[in-house]
Amino acid sequence: MSAGTKDRILGVAERLFGERGYAATSLRAVTDAAGANVAAVNYHFGSKEGLLRAVVDRAMRPVNDERRRLLEEFLADGGRPDVADLVEAFVRTGANLARRRDGDGPAVSRFLGRVMCEPDPEIRQLFADEVGGVEGRYLEELNRALPGVSAPDVAFRYRVMVGLLALHQAGALADLAPHGASGETAPTDADAETDRLVAAVLAVFRAP
Amino acid sequence: MSAGTKDRILGVAERLFGERGYAATSLRAVTDAAGANVAAVNYHFGSKEGLLRAVVDRAMRPVNDERRRLLEEFLADGGRPDVADLVEAFVRTGANLARRRDGDGPAVSRFLGRVMCEPDPEIRQLFADEVGGVEGRYLEELNRALPGVSAPDVAFRYRVMVGLLALHQAGALADLAPHGASGETAPTDADAETDRLVAAVLAVFRAP
DNA sequence: GCCCGGTTCAAGCGCTCGTTTAAAATCGGG
DNA sequence: CCCGATTTTAAACGAGCGCTTGAACCGGGC
Numbered sequence: 001m002s003a004g005t006k007d008r009i010l011g012v013a014e015r016l017f018g019e020r021g022y023a024a025t026s027l028r029a030v031t032d033a034a035g036a037n038v039a040a041v042n043y044h045f046g047s048k049e050g051l052l053r054a055v056v057d058r059a060m061r062p063v064n065d066e067r068r069r070l071l072e073e074f075l076a077d078g079g080r081p082d083v084a085d086l087v088e089a090f091v092r093t094g095a096n097l098a099r100r101r102d103g104d105g106p107a108v109s110r111f112l113g114r115v116m117c118e119p120d121p122e123i124r125q126l127f128a129d130e131v132g133g134v135e136g137r138y139l140e141e142l143n144r145a146l147p148g149v150s151a152p153d154v155a156f157r158y159r160v161m162v163g164l165l166a167l168h169q170a171g172a173l174a175d176l177a178p179h180g181a182s183g184e185t186a187p188t189d190a191d192a193e194t195d196r197l198v199a200a201v202l203a204v205f206r207a208p
Numbered sequence: 209m210s211a212g213t214k215d216r217i218l219g220v221a222e223r224l225f226g227e228r229g230y231a232a233t234s235l236r237a238v239t240d241a242a243g244a245n246v247a248a249v250n251y252h253f254g255s256k257e258g259l260l261r262a263v264v265d266r267a268m269r270p271v272n273d274e275r276r277r278l279l280e281e282f283l284a285d286g287g288r289p290d291v292a293d294l295v296e297a298f299v300r301t302g303a304n305l306a307r308r309r310d311g312d313g314p315a316v317s318r319f320l321g322r323v324m325c326e327p328d329p330e331i332r333q334l335f336a337d338e339v340g341g342v343e344g345r346y347l348e349e350l351n352r353a354l355p356g357v358s359a360p361d362v363a364f365r366y367r368v369m370v371g372l373l374a375l376h377q378a379g380a381l382a383d384l385a386p387h388g389a390s391g392e393t394a395p396t397d398a399d400a401e402t403d404r405l406v407a408a409v410l411a412v413f414r415a416p
Numbered sequence: 417g418c419c420c421g422g423t424t425c426a427a428g429c430g431c432t433c434g435t436t437t438a439a440a441a442t443c444g445g446g
Numbered sequence: 447c448c449c450g451a452t453t454t455t456a457a458a459c460g461a462g463c464g465c466t467t468g469a470a471c472c473g474g475g476c
Contacts (some may be wrong), residue, residue: 005424020326024231026463037425042465044423117325117380120228124383154402159382164368165374172325173367175332196364203415204408213454234433250435252453260468 002107005042008034011104016054018111018170022052022118039120053126054116060130062121066093067134072142083145083205087161090138091201094165095194113169135162146205161201216242216269219312222263226319226378230260230326258405264323267316268338275302275342278296279349291353291413295369298346299409302373321377342387343370354413369409376405 002010012034016025027048028133031038041065076082080134081089115127144152167173174193211219220242224233234258253259278297282289289297304363307316323335351362375381382401 021229021231023229024246027465028233028462038464039426039466040424048464073308074236082399114327117375119227119322119329128383151402156381157408160372160408163381164371167325167371167375170325171251173371175336192360193364194360199415200365200368200397200412207407207411237436238433246434247436247452247456256434 001013004032005036005040009036009041009044009051010058011107014059014104014111015107016053017055017116018107018114021114021117021138023120027051047051050121052115052123055111056065056130059112060127063093063097063112064131064134066139071134071137074141080160081141081145083142084202086138086142086145087205088124088199090167091161091198092194094169095197096131097169098190099117103117109169110171113172116166117170117172142205160204164197164201168193213242213248217249217252217259218263218266218314220376221259222267222312223276223315225263225319226322229322230331231328232357235259238398245343248249257330257334260323260331261385263319265336267320268335269300271305271320271340275346279342279345289349290293291350293409294346294350294353295404295409295413298372299369299406300376301327303405305377306398314347318379320375321380324374325378325380327329350413365412365415366413372405372409376401381405 009030013030015026016030017034019025027038027041028050031041041048041051045054067090070093071081071086074085074089093107094112097112100108115123118124118127132166139158140154142158143151146154149157164173211325217238221233224238224241227233227356235246238259239249249256249259251260275298278301279294280290282293282297302317302320304312305320309314323331323345326332326335350360350366353405354362357365372416
């Protein structure tokens with residue numbers, strides 16, 4: 001039933017890094033939950049940071065692939081994606097992670113959102129390297145689709161998109177509610193939240 | 209010249225928590241930089257979390273006060289603030305922190321942004337408690353100013369505003385740039401960034 | 417049957433963590 | 447000037463950290 005030690009460690013690390021953050025998660029917490037030994041981490045991944053790198057890579061790969069695929073679909077036959085196409089493709093690809101068939105969707109999603117918000121510049125760089133290529137191409141196409149907006153403005157709105165997606169995935173948007181207010185504890189439908197997110201990002205890009 | 213030990217610790221903690229995050233900052237790093245002894249933290253603040261609480265309180269108080277003042281100014285004489293008023297008041301109050309006369313503005317700003325993004329739910333709660341009252345009133349007024357938008361939609365857009373402000377203050381928006389792209393290393397004018405942020409949030413609230 | 421490369425393990429390395437203790441330093445009021 | 451309270455200090459506590467070591471385990475080919 002259970003996968004190999006290496007994969008079990010990856011899965012647990014993904015979940016715990018996402019829940020507690022990288023710095024606050026000890027290797028022993030990971031290996032205990034994975035039914036493995038601390039030394040196994042250093043054997044398979046070299047170090048704690050190596051483990052993080054492997055988890056980021058595994059989690060990010062399908063997202064990158066899907067975003068690249070959608071972009072190439074848009075560009076096929078000399079097509080020109082508009083802003084809505086690009087935002088939909090980019091944001092929903094990330095947001096839909098949480099709905100993966102296996103039960104790990106929410107964990108992967110939260111993990112990726114959390115990594116994007118980590119304080120340590122090394123970790124941010126690690127993540128940026130992983131995502132780099134594809135994101136750059138989206139920025140290019142966004143510039144092409146918004147000829148009336150200056151490049152720095154497009155770049156800013158692009159960063160807003162990435163940042164909001166990260167907060168959404170980390171679950172950080174959900175509990176920024178003003179708590180003091182009425183109920184609202186209802187876990188508002190996740191699909192509705194994603195729709196709201198896409199709409200918000202689109203509104204930002206379409207601003208005058 | 210130097211303030212008392214207590215205030216020096218508060219100042220350094222503010223800076224280091226903002227730079228490295230709470231979990232990754234040791235008490236010894238704080239007290240060393242403050243020229244104080246580790247035990248002084250527990251004497252003055254009881255614990256590491258007590259220190260965090262004190263720093264949040266000190267940093268957040270002027271922001272809360274200013275937001276409250278602006279809101280009451282809008283409401284004076286039966287006035288009714290519109291969306292632009294509310295967003296400007298809320299976002300700029302936070303963003304302008306970085307321009308305080310003393311040199312600590314950027315540190316305070318980064319610290320507050322970082323705390324809003326911390327993974328630990330206890331810390332998030334601590335922050336929410338501190339901000340609570342005032343934010344709830346802004347949400348109320350936003351609902352009043354947007355009669356055509358459903359309450360859950362307004363609540364979502366409100367969370368987008370708070371989240372984006374946090375990312376902006378933490379400096380996380382600045383380096384989500386696609387790195388792979390051209391230069392853009394230019395530290396784009398901070399005022400221009402704030403203007404873009406306000407414009408983006410306004411666009412979100414004004415979406416159909 | 418035996419050995420071998422790839423894995424996993426218990427144990428321990430040196431170090432840093434948050435916290436505690438008790439003594440020294442500091443200071444204002446009688 | 448000295449006393450009592452407040453503040454600051456050095457030193458140590460136990461726990462947990464990331465990482466390393468050397469031995470045990472394991473399945474498959476000679």
